[in-house]
Amino acid sequence: MNELDFDSPRFTIKKPAVRHDKQGDASDAERGAAALQAFMKDMTRSAATYMESCIRCGHCAEACHFYVTSGDPQFTPIWKLEPFRQAWKREAGPLSFLYKTFERRKPVDAEQLRQWQELLYDSCTMCGRCTLACPMGIDIAGLVAQARHGMFAAGLVPHELWAVAERAEREGSPLGATPRVLKERIEWLSDEHEVDIALDRPQADVLVTLSSIELMKYPKSLVALARILNRLGVSWTFRSDGYEATNFGLFSGNLDWQRDMSLRIVNAAIASGAKTLVLPECGHAYGALRWQGANMYGKPLPFRVLHISEFLAEAVRDGRLALKPMRESITFHDPCQVSRRGGATGAPREVLAALGAELREMPPAGDANWCCGGGGGVVTLHRADEHRHRAFEIKMRQVETTRAERLATSCSNCRLTFDDGQAHYKWDQKMESLLEVVAEQLTD
C-alpha cells in the first residue's frame, strides 16, 4: 500500500495517489483533546520559559530557509508553534486565568492543527538556525519537536512520514532494511569489496550502527567504515538486533516509537559489552542517541556515544589513523544536528585537517551553516518538494561560492537531499561522504 521507491534520487515511499494525512477515525473533538493532552505533557520548565519569553520580533524569520526562499510569513519559525503557545497561554501559563476569563485564546482544535501540519512538518527541518537568531534564545527547533508529539497524538501526521515511521517501528527500518536484508547486503559487500564486515559478533568494544539510507543507497559507506575499523584494529561489530540508527519515531512525534528505536540500539550495545557506540553519518541519529538516548533509557548509558566524525577525529588525534594527503580543495556541509545542535562542529574539520585538504568554508559555515532542507523528515514528503527545492537554492549558492573541487558531508540524509537537489536542478556538483573520503585516503 505504501510501496518504497528506490528508483528516484530521493528514497521514500512512492508518491501516494490519495493522501492520508490523518490517522485513525477519531472525531475532531477527540483529536483536539489528544493534542492538548500531549502538549501539556511537554510543558516543562524549559518550554514554559520559552513560551513566556517571545517578544514577537520576527528575527527568526530571516534565519529560516523556508521563509527566506518563499517570503511567506507563515513560515516564520515562531509562528509554527502557535497552537503550542496557544495551549500554554490558555491552559497552563501563569496568566491562563485571564485568557480563559476573557476567551482571548481558543482551545486547540483539530481544524487549526490540520492547517499547522504543513508548518510543523513540511516547512521545518528542526535545523535550529532560528534559535541562533533569536535574541531571547528561544529553542524553537526543540519546541517544534515537542509540538509534533501533539500532532502525532491527534493522528495528524503527513502521510509519508507516518508510513515510514510505522514501517520503522514494525520492521526495524524505514526503508526496508530488515535484519535479513542487512545480512544479505553485508555478505554481498564483503564478497564484492573483499573486506571483513563484522556482523553479530557476541562481544565487541565498538558497536557500529548505520542509517538504512546508507545500506540501501550508499552501501560503499559500510565498506569504508569496515576498512577504517579493520585498519584501526579495534574489536567491532554490527548487530542485527540493533543496527538502524535513524529514528522516525522522533521525526513523526511518537515518543514510544522513538524510545523503541533507541532502546534496540542501547540494548544491543549493552549485550555486546560495547564501550563505545558509533553512530553513522546521519544527523538526527546523533541527536536521538547522543543527546536523547540516555533519557529514553531512563539513566546514564554505560557506554560512550560518538558520531562517526568524532570517532575518526579521535583516531587521527591519537595518531592511530594514517592518511594519505588529499590534493584537492573541499568544502564541508555541516549536518545541523551534529554541528549546530550537536556540538561536534570541530570533529570533521579535524579529520579534514588530517587529510591535508584545502578546506574552503561556505559562507556561512559551521554552526551558522544553512540546512540542506531535507532534515526533520521533510525529504520524505512529496508535497514538501517545492519548499525543499526552493530552500536548496541557498545550498547551491553557498557551495558555488567556495569554488571547491569536492563537496562532502557526514550525514546520509543530507547526501540524499543533495542528490535529489542535484537531479532536480541538473546541478554539476556531487555530494560525497566524509567517511568514504577518509577510506579512500587510507595509507597502503
Add this chain to the structure above:
Amino acid sequence: MGLLEFARGPALAFSVAVLVVGLAWRLYGIFRRPARADYSEPRRHDVAAGGVRAIFAKMLPPRGVKVRGPSMVNAYAYHIGLALVVFAFAPHIAFIQRTTGLAWRALPDAVIYVAAGVTIVGLTIALLARLGDPVLRLLSGFDDYFSWFVTMLPLITGMALLPGPAQPVHVAIHLLSLELLLIWLPFGKLAHAALVFVSRWRTGADFRRKGAAV
C-alpha cells in the same frame, strides 16, 4: 488628596506592588513546571558559565546569521535611549532618591533630550514596522500594540513637561502614565525585561552542556 499626591502616594505604591507581585507570579508560573532530568553524558560541565555567557552574547547579533539589520539597530537605539531617559535624567534621579534614597550622577539635560528624541522616533519606527511588515503583522496581537502604547505614553507626557515650569497636574499625569506601564509590565511582553535573563540562561546552560552554539 490632590492628583499629584495620589500619583506619588497610593498609585505609585499600588503600581510597584503589581509590578513586583505580577513578575513574581509570572516567574513562579515558569518555575513551578517540572524540569526533565537529562541523563546524557555532558560534553561540558560548566553549564552555569554557558548560561551567563548567553545572557551577554545574545546582546550582539549572531555570527553568520543575517538578522533584520535596521530593526536591530533601531531596537538598540530605543532600548539605550529609554535606559538613559529613565535612569540618567536629573529629575528622575531626584524622584528615585526621594523614593528609595539611592542617587547617582545625572547626564546633561541636552543628552537626555537627544536620547528621548531617539527613543520616540525609534518606537515610532518600530510601530510602523509592526504595522507594515507582513511577518510582524502576523505575529502581533493586543499585547504588542498595548505594550507599545504604555511605553510611549510616559515619554510623551514627560516631553510635555519640558517647556517648564511643570504644573502639578502635568507631573501627576506623567507619573500616572509611568504607573500604567509598571502595572502592565508583568502581564505582557514588557516582562522580557526580566524574562530575558531566564530564557537566555536556560538555552545557554542547556547548549553549553552539549557544546552547541547559541
